Amino acid sequence: MKMNATPVRGTKDFLPLEVEIRDYVREKIETTYKAFGFHKINTPIMEDIERLNKSDGGENLSMIFKLLKRGQKLDLTKENLNEDDLVDSGLRYDLTMPLSRYFANNRQNLTMPFKAIQIDKVFRAERPQKGRFREFYQCDIDIIGDKSVNAEMELIAATTSALDSIGFSDFTVRINDRRILTDMILSAGFDANEVGSVCIIFDKLDKIGMDGVKAELLEKGYGESVVAKFMDIIKDVEGDALSAAEKYCSNKDVVLDLKKVLDFANSISNGKFNAVYDKSLVRGMGYYTGMVFEIVSPKFGSSVAGGGRYDEMIGKFLGESVPAVGFSIGFERITTIMFEEKVSIPTKEKVILICNQDDDMVEVYNKRNELMEKGMIVSVLFRSKKLGKQMDGLISLGYSKACYFDTGDFKELS
Amino acid sequence: MKMNATPVRGTKDFLPLEVEIRDYVREKIETTYKAFGFHKINTPIMEDIERLNKSDGGENLSMIFKLLKRGQKLDLTKENLNEDDLVDSGLRYDLTMPLSRYFANNRQNLTMPFKAIQIDKVFRAERPQKGRFREFYQCDIDIIGDKSVNAEMELIAATTSALDSIGFSDFTVRINDRRILTDMILSAGFDANEVGSVCIIFDKLDKIGMDGVKAELLEKGYGESVVAKFMDIIKDVEGDALSAAEKYCSNKDVVLDLKKVLDFANSISNGKFNAVYDKSLVRGMGYYTGMVFEIVSPKFGSSVAGGGRYDEMIGKFLGESVPAVGFSIGFERITTIMFEEKVSIPTKEKVILICNQDDDMVEVYNKRNELMEKGMIVSVLFRSKKLGKQMDGLISLGYSKACYFDTGDFKELS
DSSP: OOOOOOOOTTOOOBOHHHHHHHHHHHHHHHHHHHHTTOEEOBOOSEEEHHHHHHSSOGGGGGGOOEEEOOGGGOOTTSSSOOHHHHEEEEEOSOSHHHHHHHHHHHGGGSOSSEEEEEEEEEEOOOOOBTTBOSEEEEEEEEEESOOSTHHHHHHHHHHHHHHHHTTOOSEEEEEEEHHHHHHHHHHTTOOGGGHHHHHHHHTTHHHHHHHHHHHHHHHTTOOHHHHHHHHHHHHHSOSSHHHHHHTTOSOHHHHHHHHHHHHHHHHHOTTSEEEEEOTTOOOSOTTOOSEEEEEEOTTSSSOSEEEEEOSSTTHHHHSSOOOEEEEEEOHHHHHHHHHHTTOOOOOOOEEEEEEOTTSOHHHHHHHHHHHHHTTOEEEEEEOSTTHHHHHHHHHHTTOOEEEETTTOOEEEOO | OOOOOOOOTTOOOBOHHHHHHHHHHHHHHHHHHHHTTOEEOBOOSEEEHHHHHHSSOGGGGGGOOEEEOOGGGOOTTSSSOOHHHHEEEEEOSOSHHHHHHHHHHHGGGSOSSEEEEEEEEEEOOOOOBTTBOSEEEEEEEEEESOOSTHHHHHHHHHHHHHHHHTTOOSEEEEEEEHHHHHHHHHHTTOOGGGHHHHHHHHTTHHHHHHHHHHHHHHHTTOOHHHHHHHHHHHHHSOSSHHHHHHTTOSOHHHHHHHHHHHHHHHHHOTTSEEEEEOTTOOOSOTTOOSEEEEEEOTTSSSOSEEEEEOSSTTHHHHSSOOOEEEEEEOHHHHHHHHHHTTOOOOOOOEEEEEEOTTSOHHHHHHHHHHHHHTTOEEEEEEOSTTHHHHHHHHHHTTOOEEEETTTOOEEEOO
C-alpha cells in the first residue's frame, strides 16, 4: 500500500535551497536585532482557547486552528454539542497576543524596557492561495514599557537596518498616527463609533483614489454633507501634508512626535530609504492606539513590514496599562521573492570528496576533517555508476569543487 | 478584567538567557551537520490525521494532538459522533514520519543519498513532569538511500562531532543490531512473535540486572526452560561480547558490519568518547530494522542521543523499499542541563550606551552605529531615576560595559 505524501492543504515542504535562503535571512535579521539590544524569546505554539477567542485578533479569530480536548475532558455523549464543548486550546494566529501573555507571565524576570525578538510559526486557516500559507513565520520586534517615541525610533532604526542587512534598499517608511486619523474623521462630523468603518474605507485611498473613497462612504450610507466635509479635509491634507493635518488634531504633541520620528528616520536613512507621513495609513489591527507604520518597496506589491503602538493590549493580562509598540517584517514574502529571483547568498566552500568503497574509512574521515577544519563543507561520495548523477545533484546545491581522496587533487566543478 | 497568563499545561515560556543557550546549541550542531554535507529541510507541523494514525509511532500514537475540522466539514448534528468525525489533521509527534513523507513527496528534487537535518518542534500529550514537555524540539539527521554501513559511520561521526562542538566529551556510543538481538532471542527458543515483548524486558538489563530480567520474563508467563536458555545466552555474551554474540547470529555480515562501525568510531574518537557493543540495547521504536545506537554520558541520567536504521518506513509512502538511517540528539535535555549549570557561552561584547532624553537622537544613533560596527551589541538607556534598576537588568543579561554618550568614556560593569 502506498500512502498519500502531499502536505496538509495550505502547508508546504521546504527544499534544501529554500531553507538555506530562509535561514540566511533569519540569521541576518536576528543578528541585526540583537546588535540593537533586543532579546529573543520563545513562546508555545499552543494557546488557551479562551485567551485566543477573547484576543484582539479581528478577522483572524475566525481562522484559529482548534485542538480537540483529550481523555475524559472530551464528552461526546453530551447533547447539542458545540465547538466550545470540544476544544480547550488552539494554535496561535500571531505573535503579539502570546508576547502580551508572556510579558504578564514573566514580568518579574524581564528587564525594562523589555525589547523582544520573535521569529516563529503562526497558523491561520486562510483560503490557500499563491504565496499565502496556513502555517507561516512571523518576524517581530516589540518594545514594552517605553511610552516615549524613542521606542518608535528604535524600532524603525532596527527594522530598516535589518532590511539593509539582507540587501533591501530603496524603500519607503510610511508613518501615521491613529489619533490624527481619528480626529480628521471626527472633524468631518462622523460619530466616534463610525471611525473604525470609515478607516477601513479610507485605508484604500492608494488603490481606489479620492472618488473611490467618496463612492464607498456614500454607499455605506453616510450623509452627503459629512462625506463632502471629509473629502475637503483629505484634499486639504496634501502638499506639506503633516502641517495641514495638524489643524485637525486636538493633541499637538501627537503631531510633534510624528514629526520627530519622520525627521529621525530621514536623518539616519543614508539615502537607502525615505520616510513620509501617510494620512490614509490605517494598518488593519484594531489594537493600535497611536503611531502606525509600514514599509513599502517597488519590489513588492504590498507592504514588506508593518507595525504600530498598542498601549492597551498588555493591560488585559496585567490588569494595569503597559505601553507597547511593535514592528513586523514580512518574512515569508521576502524569502519567497529571494528564492524566486535565485538571489545568491554567501556560503562556505562546498567540496565533494570522492573515494572508493574499499578505502579505509578512518583515513577518509581524517581527510574530510582536514578540509572541514579549513572551513569547507564536505560531502563524501563513492565511485559507482551513480557517481555522475550524484555529483550533478550536489552541484545544483552549490558544490563547486571535487577533491580526489587517492591523489588529494582538487578539480573545479561547474 | 485580568486574563490568566500561564502557558497551556505542559508547555513553557523561554526566557532570553534560555533562548540564548538554545540558539547557541542549535547553531553549533547545525553548523557541524552542514559541514558534513547534510542539508536542512523544513516540514509542516500539521499532518494528515490518517497518516499520523497509521504511522509506526508505537505509544506516541495515543499522544497525538488532533485539530478540529473546520467549516462545513464539521457536522455536530451527526449521531454517535466519534473522534474520527471531528478531526482531519493533527500535530506531528516526531520528525521521522514527516521526513519519510517529505522524501516521497519531493524525491525528484532531492540529491541521493539524501542527507537531511531537521531541528524542529514536535508535540506529544505526555503527562507533564519535570523536564518533559508537550511541545519540544527534536534534532535529527538522517541519511536516505544508502544501504551500506557508510551511512551509520557518517551519522556517528557527525553526531559525536556535534556533541564535541558544544563541549560534551567523555561519553559512550552504545551500538547493537536488531538482527543480532532477534537471533539471540530466537536461539533461546522464543517464538518470532514474542521477540518484541522479550526485547522490552531485555532492554532493562542495565537497570534491573540479570535476575530482574529473568523474573520479569517468568512473570510474563514464558516457559522456564526457554527463559533459562536465554539467561545462558546472555551470560555467554559477556567479556568479548561481540565475538560471543556472533555464535547466535545467522547473518555473519551483520556482525562484520557492526564490528566495522565499532572500530571506525573508536578510531576517530580522539580520546573524547568510546564505542561499545551493547547486547541489550533495543531503542524503543518499532520501525528499526538493523543497527541501533545511543549515546550515554555520566552527566545524564539516560541517553543524550539515539537512532538506528529503518529500512521499511519510507516504502509505505513510496510503494518501494528505500534504506534509511537516522540519529537524534536530545536537544531539550542538553539545553536544560546547560541552562541549569549556567554554562557560559561565547557572545559579542554587550554595551549600555547611556544618554539623556534631550540628546539629539540622530547623534545617539550614529554613536551606537559606530559601536555596533566594532561588533558590539548596544542597548541605549536614558538617565532617569530608573536607570540603576534598568542597568542591573542588562548586567544580568551579560552587559559588561557602559559607554557615556556625552563624554564617550567607557566603564566596566559588574
